[in-house]
Amino acid sequence: MIHEHPLAYLLGIEGIALLRAFTGEHDRAFVEARLAEVRRLLDDPSLTDAAVDVERVEVVDGYRAWAPTYDDGPNAAFEFEAPVLAEILDTIPPGVALDAACGTGRHTSLLAARGHRPIGVDASPDMLARARTRVPDARFVQGDLHRLPVRDASADLVVSGLALTHVRDLVPVVAEFARVLRPGGHLVITDVHPEHVARGSVPPVRDAEGRPGRLVAHRHTVGDHVRAALHAGLEVRRCEEPAPPAPPRPSGPPPSGPGPWDVWPWSLAPLVPKAAAAASAGVPALLALHHRRPTTPRPD
Template identity: 55%
Template structure:
C-alpha cells in the first residue's frame, strides 16, 4: 500500500520549486513567496489535519478497462507532445509490416494504416482492443503481452509503442521481444511518459471493486535504463527527443484565496491548482521521451 497525504505532496512540490531557485533559476522574491506559501500550507487545517489516503497498487488491465471508454476524450495532453515526433518518424519510413504494441485505442495503428502499413495491433486489455477494432477495422488485432509478443521472429519492419512502457517493471525483456520480431534493418519507435512526470504523480487510476483508491503500477525508466535494455538486444539509437519542457517565464495564476482539499480521485491535479507558481516551476520538465532504434542488417560488433 502507498500512503498519500495532500500536505506532503504540496510540500514536495514546493521543495522542487525551491531547488530550482537554489541552482539559480529564480530570484529571492520567488524564494520568499515559496517560504510564505509553505507556512500557509502548514497552517491550513484542511491540509494539516487531513488523514491521508492508503492507495493500493492496481493492475494495468483493471486500470485500462476503467479508462478505455474515455481514454481519447478529453484528449490526453501527452498526445500533443509525442505525436508530432512519432508522426515525423513514421512518415520518414517506407510502408511495410508494422506492429503497434500495447496499441490502446489504436491511435498509432490508425496512423500507420493511413500511411500504407499492414498493421498488427496488440494489447493486453480486451476493452482497449475493442476501441481499436472500431477505430482501425483493417488492422489485425491480437490480445497479448509485451513480454511475450504473439508473433514469430523477424516478421515486421516497424514496431511502434506509445505511452505504455512506464507500466512494465523492467525494460530488458520487452526490448528483447521487440528486437526478436523485427526484421534486420527494421525500426522501433517508442514514446513513453517521461520518468520526471511519473515521479511527480502522473499515474493512471485503477480503482478497486467498490471504488477504493488504487493506481496502475508505474515505473520510472530513465534514458540510461532504455539504453541498458536496448543495446544488448542489438538495437542501435537513431534518435531521442524529450518534448514538453515549459518556458521558465510563463506567468502562473495566483493561488486561490481559500485552500480546500478535493477527494482523492482528483489528486494530484486538483492539489496542483492550490500552488500554481510552485507547480509551474516544479513541473518544468519533459512530458514524454521519444526514441527511434534500428536493428541493423549486420550485428554490431563491440571492439574488445
C-alpha cells in the same frame, strides 16, 4: 498500497522549487515567499486530513475500468506525442507494423493511414474490443509484451506508445521488440517522461471494489531505455524529450481545497502556482526514442 497526502505533495513541490532557487535560478524574494507559503500550507485545515490510501492496480484490471473513457477526455501526453511521433514515422517507409500495447488502436489507426499493414497487440481484451471497432481492417491479437504473438523477424516497424511505464524491467521487453524486427527494421517508443512520473503522472482508476487506485507504474530513466536498446543489439537513432510551454500566469483566487483524489496532482498545482511553475520549468513531459535493428549483426 500508496499513501497519497496532498500536503506531502505540495511540500515536495515547494522543496523542488527551493532547490532550484538554491542553485541560483530564483532570488531572495522568491525563497522567502516559498517559505511563507510552506507555513500557510502547514496551517491549512483542508489539507490536514485529506490523505487517501490508494491501491496499485494491475494493467489488465486498470484498463478494463479505463477503456470506456480512454479516448474521451483531453490527454496532454497525446498532444506532446503526436508531432514528434509523426516526424519520426515520416522517415519510415510502409510495411508490416506491430503496434505493441495498442490500447484502443490510436496508433494502429495512424499506421494504417500511412500505408502500413498493422498488427495490434494488447493484454487488455477491453481495450482490444474498442481497437477492433476503431480500425476494423487491422489484425488484433491479445498478448503480453514479454511474449509477443508474432514470428521472429516478421515486422518492419514496432511502435509502442505510452505503455512501458507499466513494465518493471525494460530489458526483456525491448529484446522481444528486437526479436520480431526484420534486419533494418525500426522501433519507435514513446512514454511519459520519468520526471513526470516522479511528479505523480500516474493514471487514476478504481479497482473492482470501487476503491481508489493508480495503475502500476515504474520510473525508467532515459539511460534505462538506451541501455535496454543497446543490450538488444539495436542502434539508437533519435531521442527527444519535448517539454510543455510555461503555464499561463494564474488569474483569480486559488482553489479553496485540494480537489478529489482522482485529479491529484493536477488539482494541487494551482494551490502553489509559483512553486509549481518553478518546479516544472523545462521538465520534459514525454520521452520519444527511435531505434533500428542493424542489417548485419554487431561484432562481439
